Amino acid sequence: MKIVSFNPKEVTERILVDLPDRSRDVIEKRYGLKGGSKTLEAIGNSYGITRERVRQIENLAKQQIRESEAFIAHAQHAVAELERSLDSLGGIAQELHLLDTVSPDENSENHLYLLLDLANPFVDMKEDDHFHKTWHTNHNNHKEIKQSLKHLYKDLDNNEIISEDEIISRFLDKIEHDRVEGQVNKDLARRWLEISKKIDKNALGQWGRADSSNIKTRGVRDMAYLVLRDAEVPMHFREIAELTGERFGKRINVATMHNELIKDERFDLVGRGKYALSEWGFYGGTVAELVAEILKKKKSMTEEDLIKAVLERKMVKESTIKINLKNKKLFTQDKATKKYSLKK
Secondary structure: OOOOOOOHHHHHHHHHOOOOHHHHHHHHHHOOOOOOOOOHHHHHHHHOOOHHHHHHHHHHHHHHHHOOHHHHHHHHHHHHHHHHHHHHOOOEEEHHHHHHHHOOOHHHHHHHHHHHHHOOOOEEEOOOOOEOOEEEOOHHHHHHHHHHHHHHHHHOOOOOOEOHHHHHHHHHHHOOHHHOOOOOOHHHHHHHHOOEOOEEEOOOOOEEEOOOOOOOOOOHHHHHHHHHHHHOOOEEHHHHHHHHHHHHOOOOOHHHHHHHHHHOOOEEEOOOOEEEEHHHOOOOOOHHHHHHHHHHHHOEEOHHHHHHHHHOOOOOOHHHHHHHHOOOOOEEEOOOOOOEEEOO
């Protein structure tokens, strides 16, 4: 974390010193310099004036600060350092990330925000449906990065989950590098991703569309899906509950996990208490139903080949498959070839 060398509180105190008492009080309350920030309406009520009048006082006070000798004398170094900090982030950063990066402590953030708001090099862009509030010093980079983030979001499938390295690689491919000033690297790209409200990562560090249940998990089922997908092998529901609790830092009841898995089509019961993801192609029905499905396609098969075919799609004991093959209502065995087929 990069921390500024100046004391933000000392700087703001010095640049406010020449303001009339009421103007200074309005600025301090609006920016929360001596506690929580206050609304225009709350400040107006305390003075018995309208919120619009408070706005006028605030705007006039900021203009007076910008034109004051105190601002030139005491804020010039601070502004230059903040500008270098933002430039090191490619000239564009999410507001929260920028403040966290340069602030010595949480109490200093409101004082730094005032300095950003007062100084000409810094331009703030309000929050909208696509982006968090950002600050920039480089208009070209700002325009290109936001456009690239929109293209990246558009190309992501609704339920796609990818690693951080992959999302960064795709993002870098979207950027027209000849339109961006400065060296673009993975670290910068990672920080720029934070600007987007449409793209986010889940608790496991995997990226995708922010509104996807794979990113914004809404309950035990979504968390279990991510854990099982990450494991890449079928697991017993007790193991899934335990691992999900570890990965997401939650206490999960085993019985609750089992009930949730049963009700969700994304999971198939493939063995005694063992679940796989449906997308893996395991079979969720009974062994007899699976044998019947296989024989519909193959017509006839030896016991050995049938066992092998079943085990590829369902986790059961060989003895269980052999017992099901003795079901004479469903299957018949040719005495000569020893092959099984569906009973007609």
